[in-house]
Amino acid sequence: MKIDFKETTWRRIDIPEDKRFEVLMDLRKGKNASYICNKYRLSAYFIDDCSEEMTVPDNQFCSTIEVYNDDELIYENGGL
Numbered sequence: 001m002k003i004d005f006k007e008t009t010w011r012r013i014d015i016p017e018d019k020r021f022e023v024l025m026d027l028r029k030g031k032n033a034s035y036i037c038n039k040y041r042l043s044a045y046f047i048d049d050c051s052e053e054m055t056v057p058d059n060q061f062c063s064t065i066e067v068y069n070d071d072e073l074i075y076e077n078g079g080l
Helices: 018-029 034-038
Strands: 004-007 011-012 044-046 066-068 071-074
Touching: 011 034, 034 071
Parallel strands: none
Antiparallel strands: 004 066, 011 044, 066 071
């Protein structure tokens, strides 16, 4: 049996001084963090001690815990 659970984390991208204005403009245009990393060849890293297990309401009432026996889903704690 295996239990999968969903959590939320924060990651950080260090932006070089000479790219800060461009990056901020991209973010204001709706670009996401993956776009920023790819465009400017930057890496994101996890911020320590900030992961938190999600609740069903946090996840728009979709499951945050799923239990599998082999490949068969035998329990989930949410769902619409």
